[in-house]
Amino acid sequence: MKAMGIADYFRERRRSRRGSASVAKERLQIIVSHERAERGGPDYLPMLRQELLEVVRRYVTVDPDAVRVDVERDGPHEVLELNITLPERMEEGAQR
Amino acid sequence: MSRIVVITSGKGGVGKTTTAASLAAGLARAGHRTAVVDFDVGLRNLDLVMGCERRVVFDFVNVINGDARLNQALIKDKRLSNLSILPASQTRDKDALTPDGVERVLDELRADFDYVICDSPAGIERGAHLASYHADDAIVVTNPEVSSVRDSDRVLGLLASRTRRAEQGDDPVREHLLLTRYDPQRVKKGDMLSVEDVQEILAINLLGVIPESQSVLNASNAGIPVVLEDGEDAGQAYNDAIARYLGEDRPHRFLQAERRGLFGRMFGG
Numbered sequence: 583m584k585a586m587g588i589a590d591y592f593r594e595r596r597r598s599r600r601g602s603a604s605v606a607k608e609r610l611q612i613i614v615s616h617e618r619a620e621r622g623g624p625d626y627l628p629m630l631r632q633e634l635l636e637v638v639r640r641y642v643t644v645d646p647d648a649v650r651v652d653v654e655r656d657g658p659h660e661v662l663e664l665n666i667t668l669p670e671r672m673e674e675g676a677q678r
Numbered sequence: 679m680s681r682i683v684v685i686t687s688g689k690g691g692v693g694k695t696t697t698a699a700s701l702a703a704g705l706a707r708a709g710h711r712t713a714v715v716d717f718d719v720g721l722r723n724l725d726l727v728m729g730c731e732r733r734v735v736f737d738f739v740n741v742i743n744g745d746a747r748l749n750q751a752l753i754k755d756k757r758l759s760n761l762s763i764l765p766a767s768q769t770r771d772k773d774a775l776t777p778d779g780v781e782r783v784l785d786e787l788r789a790d791f792d793y794v795i796c797d798s799p800a801g802i803e804r805g806a807h808l809a810s811y812h813a814d815d816a817i818v819v820t821n822p823e824v825s826s827v828r829d830s831d832r833v834l835g836l837l838a839s840r841t842r843r844a845e846q847g848d849d850p851v852r853e854h855l856l857l858t859r860y861d862p863q864r865v866k867k868g869d870m871l872s873v874e875d876v877q878e879i880l881a882i883n884l885l886g887v888i889p890e891s892q893s894v895l896n897a898s899n900a901g902i903p904v905v906l907e908d909g910e911d912a913g914q915a916y917n918d919a920i921a922r923y924l925g926e927d928r929p930h931r932f933l934q935a936e937r938r939g940l941f942g943r944m945f946g947g
Contacts, residue, residue, distance in 0.1 A: 610824055
């Protein structure tokens with residue numbers, strides 16, 4: 583490959599001056615503040631999670647972390663999102 | 679009063695085990711009785727990084743199950759007499775660590791050591807939870823890179839809500855940031871998040887910055903905690919961080935790019 587010309591070299595340098603770090607910082611600030619807001623969900627969430635876990639466990643053996651309860655804010659609405667991860671193979675889980 | 683310190687990060691491969699090995703060796707060298715515990719059940723690695731892999735007889739899970747006494751499982755470091763290592767089990771049973779078992783072993787370690795360093799597995803699952811649950815202090819190891827910073831923030835959320843201290847309403851876990859694999863040259867070019875950027879986002883106390891360095895790989899290749907390599911930049915940076923952890927006030931080093939001549943700038947990349 584041909585060596586970079588002097589003009590190209592300086593153009594390249596000027597472009598990289600701006601750098602991708604500032605984009606990274608901006609994106610991080612947005613996502614982190616979003617995730618922090620979710621963290622501060624209602625107080626009953628852990629209890630709700632625990633009770634749901636107990637109900638699920640009557641039927642399927644799942645990890646303590648298998649039940650996830652999140653509150654999403656969407657304008658004036660709050661959406662309660664419930665996620666239950668079942669074991670990879672149901673039969674195995676039920677036998678234990 | 680002994681302290682339990684968790685080395686955590688969320689993301690894997692950022693330098694937790696390297697940091698656990700160096701913090702433990704550094705504290706021991708400073709005269710403190712120190713134990714370092716590998717919580718990464720299934721993937722034992724701390725022993726290798728510390729160079730005692732051939733002396734593992736019993737492990738953490740053996741102690742929890744009552745198959746061995748703690749003293750039989752602890753490996754005494756050959757370089758530092760007041761440093762001991764408790765290796766992880768290689769069992770594939772991820773439930774091998776039980777909350778009660780971990781508590782019992784940590785209580786026993788607390789009685790014999792000034793510092794108990796818990797090397798957390800990656801992720802935020804059971805193993806990571808158990809490693810951080812009893813912590814008094816947390817060292818959050820972070821790379822100047824988006825996914826690592828985001829994971830660190832999630833881990834901070836868990837430290838504030840799902841630890842013994844949080845649940846019992848005690849003083850919160852003391853959180854420290856350790857920024858690793860830092861490349862001042864790339865920061866200067868604007869291609870890497872700066873230490874100020876990361877600090878602004880995570881907003882916790884900065885314990886230290888470890889420069890990206892060949893010496894880290896060299897040390898782990900040889901099974902030596904890099905902090906014991908006094909002639910190397912990464913070793914010195916770890917040394918500074920440990921001194922700060924112990925309350926000393928030391929200026930941060932290795933944050934500026936080395937001055938390079940025109941030749942180096944054009945061909946150094």
